Structures are given as C-alpha cells and as structure tokens.
Amino acid sequence: MxxxxxxxxxxxxxxxxxxxxxxxxxxxxxxxxxxxxxxxxxxxxxxxxxxxxxxxxxxxxxxxxxxxxxxxxxxxxxxxxxxxxxxxxxxxxxxxxxxxxxxxxxxxxxxxxxxxxxxYPRLFMVLPLNTGFGNGNHWNQRLPEVEFRKWSDEDFQGAASVITTAYRDHIDSEINDQYRTSAGSLRFLNNIIRFPGCGLFDAEASIMARSRATRAPLGVILCSRVRNDVGHVTQVCVAPEYRGRGLGKALLCMACGELQKRGCRALSLTVTEANLPAVNLYKHMGFSIHRIFDAFVWGG
CATH class of the missing domain: 3.40.630 (Aminopeptidase)
Known part of the structure; x- marks a missing residue:
C-alpha cells in the first residue's frame, strides 16, 4: 500500500x-x-x-x-x-x-x-422534534426586552460580535481559534452560511436576538438541514451579560418550533463535553448523547 x-x-x-x-x-x-x-x-x-x-x-x-x-x-x-x-x-x-x-x-x-x-472530547446530541416548544409570542412575553427576528444578511456583523464576546476565554475558542476575533468569527459565519459542509443553511430556523432598547446583539442561533427531515445547530451562543436568563433556551425552542413546523423530525448539535452549562441545558431540553468524538489541537 x-x-x-x-x-x-x-x-x-x-x-x-x-x-x-x-x-x-x-x-x-x-x-x-x-x-x-x-x-x-x-x-x-x-x-x-x-x-x-x-x-x-x-x-x-x-x-x-x-x-x-x-x-x-x-x-x-x-x-x-x-x-x-x-x-x-x-x-x-x-x-x-x-x-x-x-x-x-x-x-x-x-x-x-x-x-x-x-x-477535547465532544458530544453529538440529538433531540426528537415530537413535542411543543412554544411560539414566538410566548418568548416575547417571557423576554419582553429582547427582539427576535429571523436571520438576514444584515446580521453578519452583529452575530460575529456575539460569537467573539461569548467565546472569550471559553474552551471552544481553544478548539476553534476563529472565535477569538471578529474577523475570524466572520469567516466562520461565511463558511457555515455560504457553503454546505455542515448542511444547507436554513435562514427560517436561524434567529438573531437584539436588545429592543439599544439594538445591541444579545444572541444568535444558526441552523442547517443535514437531511430533509433533520436539522442541525451550527452555532448557538448568548452574550455573557445575558446568560442565565433563558435566552439560549428561547433561541433553541424557537428554532425547534420552526423546523418542526416544516417537517423536521429531529435536531442535532455538537457541544464540548467540558462545557457543562450548555450540556446540562441540552439534556434538560431532551437532547440525548448519540455519540462522543474528539477534537484535536496542536500549537497556539
């Protein structure tokens, strides 16, 4: 050979x-x-x-x-x-x-x-989309200071800002160094939105969250279709000052509801095993571990 x-x-x-x-x-x-x-x-x-x-x-x-x-x-x-x-x-x-x-x-x-x-061990988790997740009105009432809207090309810069801020000193920025800078986060966004390596980008199930008062970006979820009836979360993150308020769960539930409405039966995502707050949230929502795989990094 x-x-x-x-x-x-x-x-x-x-x-x-x-x-x-x-x-x-x-x-x-x-x-x-x-x-x-x-x-x-x-x-x-x-x-x-x-x-x-x-x-x-x-x-x-x-x-x-x-x-x-x-x-x-x-x-x-x-x-x-x-x-x-x-x-x-x-x-x-x-x-x-x-x-x-x-x-x-x-x-x-x-x-x-x-x-x-x-x-860095990572988890591939899957959620069956067979229950109700609450509609946009529900989450607007729960978080009245937050504006939710479906993804548009105007959101690249705001999403890059949230990603860079959310992953500062975070284990995931050790795995993917693009998260460390705004320019790197923009490259990451361009790759997952413009190219089908992680499925076909689904703008209808991708949601940006902004402050109604200041227009500052607070969180984002991006989803793709990896099969006609299966969605995948390519990115979900929340600005540090908004963690613990239910914004991450709101973004996930709104994306799940949109995917379910259009015929998806399951949603998958990947998460670093050591990121316990995220892992616990996903488990609480009903995601289960489908497999464990590795990320490897050499150098700085």
Missing amino acids: EILDLRHFRSSDLRSLLDEESRAWSRLLSWDYSGSAVEGERVLGYTFFVYEGSKGVIGDLFVQRGYAGQGQYSIEERLLGHVIETLQQSPGINRIEAQLLLHEAASMARPFIEEGFRR
Whole structure:
C-alpha cells in the first residue's frame, strides 16, 4: 500500500469510497451527503487538509471497511500520520485543528497525542422534534426586552460580535481559534452560511436576538438541514451579560418550533463535553448523547 496526493485522482476514482462514506454519515449521524490510500488501482481511503493562513485544518478521514490487508485502523493511522507530518513541516504553520465526527472518542487519539496535540472530547446530541416548544409570542412575553427576528444578511456583523464576546476565554475558542476575533468569527459565519459542509443553511430556523432598547446583539442561533427531515445547530451562543436568563433556551425552542413546523423530525448539535452549562441545558431540553468524538489541537 502507498499513500498518494489526493489531487492525483479523478472524482470517478473516489466514487465507491465516497458512496460508502456517505452511507456512514447517514447511518451514524443522519446526515445526507449523497448528492487517499491506494492498493494497486483501488482507492481504500483518504484524508485531506486545508491551509488557513498560519493554521492547518484536517477536514476528514475515511477508510473503507472490510479491507483484508493491513486493516482499517492501521490505514487510518498511516493516513493521519502522513498529514500531521506534512502540516507540522509546512513553513509558517503554527497551529493544527481536527474534528473527526465519524470516529468514536479516543479511537484515533494515538497519532495526535504522540505529536503533542491536545484532545477535547465532544458530544453529538440529538433531540426528537415530537413535542411543543412554544411560539414566538410566548418568548416575547417571557423576554419582553429582547427582539427576535429571523436571520438576514444584515446580521453578519452583529452575530460575529456575539460569537467573539461569548467565546472569550471559553474552551471552544481553544478548539476553534476563529472565535477569538471578529474577523475570524466572520469567516466562520461565511463558511457555515455560504457553503454546505455542515448542511444547507436554513435562514427560517436561524434567529438573531437584539436588545429592543439599544439594538445591541444579545444572541444568535444558526441552523442547517443535514437531511430533509433533520436539522442541525451550527452555532448557538448568548452574550455573557445575558446568560442565565433563558435566552439560549428561547433561541433553541424557537428554532425547534420552526423546523418542526416544516417537517423536521429531529435536531442535532455538537457541544464540548467540558462545557457543562450548555450540556446540562441540552439534556434538560431532551437532547440525548448519540455519540462522543474528539477534537484535536496542536500549537497556539
């Protein structure tokens, strides 16, 4: 077996591998993605990374099941070792991030830990949308000083401000350094809204909260469709001064109600295991842990 640059291959060379990966995303996470290692002429697996300035991001890792040679785990370790070495030796790269949703927590930790990465267990949680969540009028009465409105392109700057403020000195800004600056938060927003990597953005189920008195942004929830009947929370956060007042729950309930009204039967999200206030809120609302996976970070 040899490891080759993914750019050497045509999309048709990867078709059977990507079809199998698509089935895995659907089976494990209910995500619809329908629509590299080589043995002879057969592509057995792949991983890839992207450069973002001085940072490298490992985007995916997948190896076909049932390979009778070295075994799936051995190939995964070799692929990871190759991309980690490539990134660490790339001039100007001082940070590497990775999140591997298809792999159970700790299952792929060794190649990362041996190279000095920090590990952050994360939870993939799912809520069945089979109960009432309260409409907008309910939450307007509960929080009369807050204005809720569906997402518009005018909200990019305000949402970036909330994200940067909410994640200051927060564990999630250790995992994703984009949260540390307004410019980084804007890049994050552009990626999840303009591109379908985490599903197709759903503006109707994405809500901005602002102060009626000052117009200051107070919170935001962004949702996507990962399948026709499954939504996913790509971001939810609340300004520090508004934590503990029920605003986070209000945003989630309003998004759930909108998704449920349009035929969604479930909503998923990811959360860092150590973020106990958020985990406890989600559990209280009825979310259950579907799987645990890892985020890894190297450098500052």
